[in-house]
Amino acid sequence: EVPVPGKVSTRYDLEKETELRFEVEAVEQIELELLTGMAEVFGSELNRNKKYTFGAGAKIAVFTWQGCSVNLYGKPEVAYVSKDTPMLLYLNTHAALEQMRRQAERDNERGPRVMVVGPTDVGKSTVCRLLLSYAVRVGRRPTLVELDVGQSGVSVPGTVSALCIERPADVEEGFSVQAPLVYHFGSTTPGTNIKLYNKLTSCLAEVYSQRCEVNRKASVGGCIINTCGWVKGSGYQALVHCASAFEVDVVLVLDHERLYNELKRDLPHFVRVVLLPKSGGVVERSKECRRDTRDEKIREYFYGFRGLTFYPFSYEVRFSDVRIYKIGAPSIPDSCLPLGMSQDDTQLKLVPVTPGRDLTYHVLSVSSAEDGEEGARKGIVESPVCGFIVVTNVDTQTQVMKVLSPAPRPLPRHTLLIMDIRFMDSK
């Protein structure tokens, strides 16, 4: 064993079906190495004698089916071994889904469409990652549908997206994100505009279904839908809407009996609703922690992630060259609505934004909608986005704003959608 200079190393011998859980402190880095046996991190197998690095705030479980020994280099905030994990139940869930895929293959049907629901911090994203990695490891091509606008695993916060999974998640970095389909939502909670949220869910369902019609592997692979932790009121209605838009076959409810009963009552009888326990290892995250993760996700978009460094561009954009919109007008009492107009229309309405100093630091989505006047405006809400920029400075005198962009000028399109989300570039 060659110790990493300056870092304490601790060896853990794990029995079969146990996991080592550890958390990385704010300014620390922990390295993990598999010494003997076999182990996986959230469904992705570890290679022996390779050091995996986990940065500040990471919360990791190293699970072993057969038993193994691992080394941790550095001082984790906490590290302990647990025998009590729901991994076997999760694996059985995967086996049941795989059974459905086999049957779909045989009968020329479509594979399982699975929605994962539950309150925040029950391990929804982790279960999605696990099921997707297991599926891809047995040769499937499942699709990840990300509806968690607060903590998206695919794109920047404030978006919903779909991603075709072709290889297991990278142990350190998660799923490789190439060519996801992304829609602009604009804020970190569905409640800010539930009509828009439901509309975008429908858009994703439609695009996914179209893809299934032309791509047999995508159809058989099915999809795993990650949802928001908001499970009451309109949040609950949004889950019911999603189940119907995607015509889901299976709903996995994590650690919430009432939600389980409600969905069983409200969804059609052929939908299998399954209650699963959460893992004791799932760590509750504070508001600050969530905000930091969001910030990090935006930073990653512009600057890359460890092995892959990007160099974003900064340039000026004239107000007259772009059109900036916010989706959704502030709601007004029904009695004040123009004749023939409903609240729905106001929530999906494009409201032109006059650039001013308060635009500074806002994240803007670059819509893929064709540039062009009024006629084109109609399709903007339902058009995917092709990228994001951040406004770093606004000069109202010269009518110019400075933006941070992943690509050099010019902007690929000129229709911009404003998010509530702001990003202060500290690089």
Ligand code: ADP
């Ligand atoms: P949700 O999607 O429900 O909000 P996540 O899946 O994002 O929850 O999990 C919350 C946090 O807990 C994540 O940082 C994840 O890495 C961590 N986590 C999940 N399962 C475990 C586990 N078994 N041991 C340790 N940490 C875990």
